[in-house]
Amino acid sequence: MTSSGDIAADLRHRIDVGAFPPGSKLPTNVELMSVHGVSKATVTKAVAELVDQGLVFTAKKGGTRVRHRTPITLPLSRYRSALTPGGVGGPWETATAAAGLDGHMELVHVDAVEAPEDLAALLELSPGDTLLYRLRHAVLRPDDLVQIQQAWYPSHIAVAAGIDTIEKIEGGIYRKLSAAGHRRATASETVAVRMPTAEEAVQLRVGGRVSVLAVERVTRDTNRRPLEVLRAVAAADRIKLSYDDLPLLPPTAEG
Incomplete structure (x- = not known):
């Protein structure tokens, strides 16, 4: 039988x-x-x-x-490459194009929200301060949703940089922030593996037993001011994070 x-x-x-x-x-x-x-x-x-x-x-x-299961390698250098003069793509478009894939970032929602305690602490603000919230989907054309991205920015920085818009930001968020005088200098990432929520499982088209990779990143400018908190979720079999050329030796003391 x-x-x-x-x-x-x-x-x-x-x-x-x-x-x-x-x-x-x-x-x-x-x-x-x-x-x-x-x-x-x-x-x-x-x-x-x-x-x-x-x-x-x-x-x-x-x-x-x-399911689409093509793994996408996201090297750390995608942030540097996305700011190359003359470029028009953000980090996701830059990384997927380098792999010969047709990736684009789809803007889903933009809103002004009050900062909860956790985001306020990460952005060095007070709870209740106004943040700009942007929900994005990282997609491989035509309709393969690979990653869900939620990002928050201090409202005054977002307005000055012109990212408080419902339109897609051509060239990426970091290019606009840099043009407004907020050149990103450092990024701190926390990466965890967990099971998806019911909503994530539906959006990412995975069963409840397929793990997801959850990334939280805080980006700061050259003055150490927090610019962005980003939380991204993707099926764990779709994303490979590559942290290339990390410094391992302490700086050499002078004099």
Whole structure:
């Protein structure tokens, strides 16, 4: 008798060899039941196994589709490259273009919000101070959402830099901040692995058992003033963070 594990193994093999490429639909439950001569419960269990492994996702409309799993390497140098004179892309566009991929940053929401205690502390402000909040999706065209980015900026800095707009910032946020006299100098990152929230799982098209990589970054300018708090979430099998050319030796004492 064909088991759910047998069906899952067959579908997994067909996904691996490209019979079902990323974005394509799996056969319907009825089709799988007919082909394998099994019950709906057996097919449902087989598909759930593939969802848990991060191979497919089930949409409310559109059936069960194969996940995009192309890993994206994000080198630390993407921030430096994004500020190269004449450039028009932000860090995400810069990193994906270097890998030969068509990435773009999609602006979802912009709003003025009151700073909660945690963000106020990171930005060296008082709770309740006004922040500019920008929600962005890092996407590979046409519709592969790889990373969810939430970013907060002190309101007075955001207004002066002209990033308090509902329009996409051509050239990236850091280029606009630099032009307003807030040249970013340092970035401190904390990286953690956790399970996704229900909302994140839906947006990133992963099952509840696929881990996500959660990054929190605080960026400061040359005067050590905090410019930005960014929190980014991506499926852990989609992002590789590369911290290139980090200094390991202490500075040499002079005199």
